[in-house]
Amino acid sequence: MTPAHFTFSSAFALGLMGLAFHRTHLLSALLSLEMMLTLFIALSLWTLQLNSTSFSTSPMLLLAFSACEASTGLALLVATARTHGTDRLQSLNLLQC
Amino acid sequence: MSPFILSILLLGLGLGTTITFASSHWLLAWMGLENNTLAIIPLMAQHHHPRAAEATTKYFLTQATAAAMLLFATTSNAWLSGQWHILQMNHPLPTTLITLALALKIGLAPMHAWLPEVLQGLNLTTGLILSTWQKLAPFALLLQVQQTNPALTIMLGITSMLIGGWAGLNQTQLRKILAYSSIAHLGWMLIVIQFSPSLALLTLLLYFIMTSSAFLSFKLNNTTNINSLATSWAKMPTLTSLAPLILLSLAGLPPLTGFMPKWLIIQELTKQGLAPTATLAALSALLSLYFYLRLAYAMTLTISPNNLTGTTPWRLPSNQLTLPLAASVTATNFLLPLSPPILSLLTP
Amino acid sequence: MSCICFYLVLVVGLAAVASNPSPYYAALGLVMVAGVGCGVLVNYGGSFLSLVLFLIYLGGMLVVFAYSAALAAEPYPESWGSGPVMMYMVFYVLGVVMVSGMFWGEWYMVFWVPADEMGEFSMARGDVEGVALMYSFGGGMLLVGGWVLLLTLFVVLELVRGLGRGALRAV
Numbered sequence: 001m002t003p004a005h006f007t008f009s010s011a012f013a014l015g016l017m018g019l020a021f022h023r024t025h026l027l028s029a030l031l032s033l034e035m036m037l038t039l040f041i042a043l044s045l046w047t048l049q050l051n052s053t054s055f056s057t058s059p060m061l062l063l064a065f066s067a068c069e070a071s072t073g074l075a076l077l078v079a080t081a082r083t084h085g086t087d088r089l090q091s092l093n094l095l096q097c
Numbered sequence: 098m099s100p101f102i103l104s105i106l107l108l109g110l111g112l113g114t115t116i117t118f119a120s121s122h123w124l125l126a127w128m129g130l131e132n133n134t135l136a137i138i139p140l141m142a143q144h145h146h147p148r149a150a151e152a153t154t155k156y157f158l159t160q161a162t163a164a165a166m167l168l169f170a171t172t173s174n175a176w177l178s179g180q181w182h183i184l185q186m187n188h189p190l191p192t193t194l195i196t197l198a199l200a201l202k203i204g205l206a207p208m209h210a211w212l213p214e215v216l217q218g219l220n221l222t223t224g225l226i227l228s229t230w231q232k233l234a235p236f237a238l239l240l241q242v243q244q245t246n247p248a249l250t251i252m253l254g255i256t257s258m259l260i261g262g263w264a265g266l267n268q269t270q271l272r273k274i275l276a277y278s279s280i281a282h283l284g285w286m287l288i289v290i291q292f293s294p295s296l297a298l299l300t301l302l303l304y305f306i307m308t309s310s311a312f313l314s315f316k317l318n319n320t321t322n323i324n325s326l327a328t329s330w331a332k333m334p335t336l337t338s339l340a341p342l343i344l345l346s347l348a349g350l351p352p353l354t355g356f357m358p359k360w361l362i363i364q365e366l367t368k369q370g371l372a373p374t375a376t377l378a379a380l381s382a383l384l385s386l387y388f389y390l391r392l393a394y395a396m397t398l399t400i401s402p403n404n405l406t407g408t409t410p411w412r413l414p415s416n417q418l419t420l421p422l423a424a425s426v427t428a429t430n431f432l433l434p435l436s437p438p439i440l441s442l443l444t445p
Numbered sequence: 446m447s448c449i450c451f452y453l454v455l456v457v458g459l460a461a462v463a464s465n466p467s468p469y470y471a472a473l474g475l476v477m478v479a480g481v482g483c484g485v486l487v488n489y490g491g492s493f494l495s496l497v498l499f500l501i502y503l504g505g506m507l508v509v510f511a512y513s514a515a516l517a518a519e520p521y522p523e524s525w526g527s528g529p530v531m532m533y534m535v536f537y538v539l540g541v542v543m544v545s546g547m548f549w550g551e552w553y554m555v556f557w558v559p560a561d562e563m564g565e566f567s568m569a570r571g572d573v574e575g576v577a578l579m580y581s582f583g584g585g586m587l588l589v590g591g592w593v594l595l596l597t598l599f600v601v602l603e604l605v606r607g608l609g610r611g612a613l614r615a616v
Contacts (some may be wrong), residue, residue, distance in 0.1 A: 001548050004485075005176050007452040010541045011459040011478075012169050018463025019162060022533070026154065027468040027514060033161050034475055038459065040498065041482045042172045048489040048572065050179065056575030057583045058124050059494055062168070063501055064590045065131050068597040069161055072135055074509060075604040076142075076154050081516060083147040092151045095214040102599050109596045116589065125586075132593055139603035153604075 004049070008042040011035070026080060026087040030073040036066040098143050109136030110230065117234035122181050123171035126238055127164060130202070133234055134160040140223050141215075152218025156227075159211040163201040170194035183238065189245040196242060196249055202235040204276075205253050205283050206260035213264075213276040221321070224272055225312040228279050229305045236286070236301055244291045255377060257284025262384025269323045271315055274388055275308065278347060281385050282308075288378060289362045292369050295443045300358035303432070307347045307355055310425040314340055317417055323392060327401035331408045339426055341393035346429045348389040349382055354432035361440070448488045454481045456541055464533035467522035468514045472507060479503050493573045 015035025023029040040059050047056040077087055084091045109132055117129030134157070142153040174191035175181055186192045197208070204212035216224050244250055261281025268274045282304045290297040314336055315321070318329045330337045346353035359382060366375035432439070458478035462471045479502045486495035523530055579587050 001551055002176075003449065003452055003552060005173070006545060006548060007455055009169075009173065010544065011456050012165075014456070014459040014463045014537055014541070016162070016166070017537070018465065019158075022465045024465065025468055025519075027510075027516075028465060028471050029158060031462060031468060031471040031475055031510065033158075033165065034462075035459065036165055036168075037475070037479060037482060037502065038455075039165065039168050039172060040502075041455075041485060042169075042176070044486050044491050044494045044498075044572075045489055046172065046175055047575065048486070048491045048494075051571070053571035053575035054578050054582070056491070056494060056572045057579040057586060060497065060576055060579060061124070061128070061586055061590050063497065065128060065593060067501075067505070068135060068593050069131065069164075071509070071597055072138060072600055072604070073157060073161070075601040076138075076150070076157055077516065078605045079142060079145070079150045080154050083145070083150040087516065092154060094148050094151050095155075095217045098603065102603060105596065105599050106603075109592075112592070125589075128589055128593070132589075132596065135593065135596055135600050139600050142604055145606075 004042075004045050008038045008045070011038040012042075023089055026077050026089055026092075029089065030070065030077065033073060034066075034070065036062070036069070040066070098139070102139075106136050106140055109133075110226070112136075114230065114234045118237055121183055123168075123174075123183060124181065126183060126234075127168050127171070130160075130164050130167070130234055130238075133231060134164065137223070137226065137231060140226070141219055143223075144220070148218040152215045155211050156215045159201060159215075163198045166198035166201070167195060170198060183241045184243065186243050187245070192242060192245045193249060196239065196244070196253075199235045199239045199242075200253055200287075203232045203239075203283055204280060205287060206257040206280055209257065209260060209280045212280060213268075213273045216272045216276040216279075217270060219272070221272070221312050221316040224275070225309055225316075228275065228308055228312075232283075232301070236297075239287075239290065240294045240298065247291060250287050250291050251371075251374060254284045254286075254288030254290075255374065255381075257281060257287060258378060258381040259284075259384070262381050262387075265385065265388045268388070271321050271323065271326070271392070274392065275311060278311075278385060278389075279304075279308065281381070282347075284381075285358065285362055285378065288374065289365055293365050293444075295445065296358070296361055296365055299439065299443050300362065303354055303358050306425050306428045306432075307343065310343050310422060310429045311347060313422040313425060314343060317415065317419065317422060323395045326392065326396040327399070328403075328405060329396055330400065331405055332410045334411055336422075337397055339430075341397045342430050343426060344389040344393045348386040350386075352433060354429050357433050357436045357439075361436075448485065451481050451484045451488065454478075455485065457538060460534055460537040460541065461525060464525070464530050464537060466524055466530050467519060468510075469522060470524050472510045472514055475510075476503060476507055479507070490570065491572045492570060493576060497576075 012035050015032050015038065019029055019032040023032070040062055043059045043062055044056065047053065047059070080092065081087050113129045113131070113133030113136060115129070116132060117126045120126040120129060138153055138157060141156060142149050170191040171181065173194070174186060174188055177188045177191065180186070186195070201208040216227060219227065257280050261277045261284055265274050265277030265281070268277065282300070286297040286300045289300070317336060318326070318332055320326050320329065329340075342353060346355035349355040349359040363375045363379055366378065455478055458474050458481060461474035462478065479498060483495040483499045486498060525531055525534055
C-alpha cells in the first residue's frame with residue numbers, strides 16, 4: 001500500500017463516517033459529502049503516477065459532477081429550510097414509522 | 098411543472114440509465130447513475146410539501162453517498178489492479194464495497210432504511226418510477242460485477258427477504274407496504290444473482306410488471322392506505338375483483354406470474370446444493386404473503402364497515418389512462434404458461 | 446518530505462470536517478483540505494490539475510458554501526475546542542493512526558514519479574495535454590458533462606421554486 005493510497009482511503013473513510021454517524025445540520029452533511037474532493041485527488045494521483053496522461057480528463061469530469069451534486073444539495077437545503085423552517089436533520093421526521 | 102422542464106427531466110432519467118447500460122468503464126457508469134439521481138429529484142419534490150422535501154433530501158443523501166462509495170471503490174480498484182473495466186474486477190475489497198454501494202442504491206437490507214420513508218413521501222407515479230426505472234441501472238452494474246465472496250450476496254438476499262417480510266407486517270400505508278415488498282423481491286434477485294444472472298434479470302423484469310400493476314391500480318383508486326382501500330368496490334368493481342390476483346401474484350402463488358421467478362429460483366438454489374437457503378427463502382415468502390393477503394382482504398373480501406355516502410362512483414367516467422394498467426394486469430396474471438419461452442429468451 | 450506533511454494535514458483536515466463541528470468550521474476544514482490537496486497534486490507534477498482544484502474548488506464551491514452557512518447560522522457555534530467535537534476528533538485521529546500501524550511494515554514508496562517522462566518531446570506538462578484531450582477524443586464525455594450541468598440548472602430551479610411564489614419565502 002502506498003502512502004498516497006492510504007491517505008485518500010482513510011480520508012474518504014473519515015468523511016463517510018462523519019456523514020453516517022453524527023450530523024446535526026443538513027449543511028454539515030453536505031460538507032461531509034464533499035469527500036468527493038479526496039476522490040478528485042485520488043483520480044489525479046492515479047493518472048499522474050501511472051503516467052497515463054490521457055486519463056487526466058476524468059478528474060475534471062468528476063469535479064463537474066460533484067459540483068452538480070453540491071448545488072443540488074444546496075437547493076435541497078433551501079427547500080427544506082422553507083418547508084421545515086430549520087436545517088436540523090432531526091426535524092426531518094415526518095415519514096418515520 | 099412546466100412541460101419543457103418535465104421533458105428535460107424525463108430525458109435525463111432515460112439518458113442516465115442508458116449511459117450506465119452502455120458503459121464498460123466504471124467512471125461512465127458512475128456518471129449515468131449520478132445523472133439518474135439528479136433527474137428524479139425535482140420530480141420527487143414537485144408538490145413542495147414538507148413530506149416531499151423530506152423524502153427528496155433523504156433520497157439525495159443516500160444516493161449521493163452510495164455513488165461516492167461506488168466511485169471510491171472503483172478508484173481503489175484502479176490503484177490496486179490498474180483496471181477500470183466493469184467486467185474485470187478481481188480484487189475482493191473493491192468488489193465487496195461496490196456490491197454494498199449498489200445495495201445501498203437499490204435499497205437492500207441492511208441498507209434499506211431509506212426506501213420506505215422515501216417512497217412514503219412521494220405520489221404514486223413518482224413512486225412507480227423510483228421502484229422500477231431507478232433500480233435498472235444499479236442492478237445492471239450488480240449483474241456485471243464478478244462476485245468474489247459468495248456469502249455476501251446470499252446474506253444480503255436472505256436479510257432482505259426476512260426484513261422485507263417482517264417489517265411490512267406492521268404497516269397500514271400502501272406505499273410503505275410496497276416498499277417492503279420491493280425489498281423482499283430484491284432479496285430474491287440477490288440470492289440467485291451469482292448462480293444465474295439471467296434468472297435474476299427475469300425476476301427483476303417480472304417484479305417490474307407486477308409492481309407497476311399494483312402501483313397503477315392504487316393510483317386509479319386514489320388510495321394510499323388500507324383503510325381507504327375498503328371503499329374501492331364502489332369506485333372500480335372490475336379492478337377490485339382483479340386486485341387480489343395482482344397481490345397474490347406479487348406474493349407468488351402458483352397459477353399467476355409471480356410464481357415463475359420463485360419457482361425457478363428455488364429450483365436453481367436446490368441445484369446448487371443450497372437446500373437450507375432455498376427453504377429459508379420459501380418460508381420468508383410466507384411473511385410477505387400475510388400482508389398481501391391483508392390488503393386483498395381489506396379491498397375485496399370484505400365490505401367497508403362505514404356507511405358510504407355514494408355507492409355509484411363507478412358510473413362516472415375516469416379520465417385516467419387505463420391502457421398501461423390493463424396491459425400490466427394481464428401480464429401480471431397470465432404469464433406463467435409462457436415461462437419456457439421467456440426463460441429461453443433470457444438465458445444465453 | 447513535504448509530501449508526507451501534506452498527507453498528514455489532509456487526513457487531519459478530513460477528520461476535522463467529520464467530527465461534527467458547526468458548518469462554518471467544517472467549511473474551514475474543507476478549505477484547508479482543498480489547499481493541501483493542491484499541494485499534493487503539485488508534488489506529483491500535476492500542476493494544471495492543482496490549479497483547477499484551487500480555482501474551481503476554492504473559488505467556486507466554497508463561496509457557495511459560505512453563503513449558505515449564513516442560512517444555517519446558529520447563535521453558539523461549536524468549534525473543535527468544545528467537548529464532544531474534540532472527543533470525536535481525537536477518536537478519529539487515533540483510529541487512523543491505529544489502522545496505519547497495521548500497514549506499517551508494508552509501505553512502498555513509489556511517489557515522486559514525474560508526470561512527464563517524455564518531457565523533452567512535448568511543449569506542456571502531461572496533465573495539460575491530458576485535459577486538452579477532453580476537447581478532441583473525449584468529446585462525448587464533454588457532452589455528458591455539459592448535459593449534466595444543464596440538467597442541474599433545471600433541477601435547482603425546480604427545487605427552489607416552491608409553489609411559484611418567489612425564491613426565499615416560507616411556503
